[in-house]
Amino acid sequence: MNMVLDGNLVHGAIPVAVTVAGLAAGALLLFRRDRRWWSRTMPIVTAACAVTTFLLWLVVDILWKPFPDPVPRSVFAWIGVALFGIGLAIAWQWRSRWPRRGVGVLAGIMVVLAAGANINAHYGHFPSLRAAFELPPANEVPFTSLNLVTGTPIPRSPGRALLDGWQPPSTMPKNGVVTQVSIPPATSHFPVTRSAYLYLPPAYRTSPRPLLPVLVLLHGQPGGPRDWINGGRIATMMDRFAAAHKGLAPVVVMPDSTGSAFGNPLCLDSRLGHSETYLTGDVPGWIKRTLQIDPDNRTWAVAGYSYGGTCALQLALRKPDVFPTFVDISGQDEPTLGSRARTVDEAFGGDEKAFRQVNPIDLLATRGYPGSAGVISVGRSDSVFLPQQKHVFEATRRNGIKVTWRETVGSHNWQAWSAGLSDSLAWLAGRMGLIKQ
Known part of the structure; x- marks a missing residue:
């Protein structure tokens, strides 16, 4: 079967x-x-x-x-x-x-x-019948069955990559697991309707465990948290990385960033909802309270594709203390409801200045980000988003952010999105302190 x-x-x-x-x-x-x-x-x-x-x-x-x-x-x-x-x-x-x-x-x-x-x-959205029928992934386990907190975790050695001081126990499982759980909008009151998905790598399933960094992955629109499980095959990607690094990989959290499959809250706080507060306040707060991970946000990163790529860039620029590292895959050069006029009207009541205060290109022109770094990735056959990503890349370069440009196979599809993250994973691991940069 x-x-x-x-x-x-x-x-x-x-x-x-x-x-x-x-x-x-x-x-x-x-x-x-x-x-x-x-x-x-x-x-x-x-x-x-x-x-x-x-x-x-x-x-x-x-x-x-x-x-x-x-x-x-x-x-x-x-x-x-x-x-x-x-x-x-x-x-x-x-x-x-x-x-x-x-x-x-x-x-x-x-x-x-x-x-x-x-x-x-x-x-490439539904890679299998299991995904098409929304059946549980083969490696999914109930959230309540997980041992989320063990004894005293293994401390990170200052100035050393986590991999250098880690010796996995013989009882460490070969693969990570996937689970889902509701992350409540305690502060933002953002209308979350779907469970978040988590990927916990093999090293997290040990006792005592190392304090692993966190990668927050954002989905597109239309879409939902499970898209990274289905089209992105994130568990397979992370298991492959973990197998080459003694079971170490980031803890991956995939929250509901739009509230519904067709919702478009623009990844900001506006008349359309407080999605920015949810993603930079409620979600990180829940992670630190619930999971035994590295609480230092300097080891955290945010990434996403399409709408989620735009969102990842927005969060990194709006809250660099929460997400100093980002991967923008096939994103746009600004959040949009179809046009600048419609976006400003529906989200900000016609206040163009309010929009510019949260628009990435405007932020890059007026604010410095000395501790931030990122990847701008796009499929080389993506005729719509490739020029927009080049616009974003040039703006980040002018700002002084350490940013890497990647073109992958594919267009605006999972071939490009999955490759964008996979090709950036080693760089991410270096930024997150898992391996040497």
């Missing part, structure tokens, strides 16, 4: 087989020995699907703009294919007997599945 649930839905035989089956089903739906089918039904279905797809693009990317980043044209193309399959399947129901109607329905479903498989292959 695990082999079925964990089969790769992004690469390999499964998405290819589904695509081939969908194309065959579409060809079956197209074939009818009926002149009226070709002269009337087909043109109507084709025109209706084309118009619907165009209107969907117009509403989502031009008028409504519910997401901070545009939906790729290839995704709309596959949506059009799905609509076409549905339209043909519906047309098959007319003047057909029941066996033929059933074939039409099944063929339409296969076309929709093929379109969905290719959209998922573009983003």
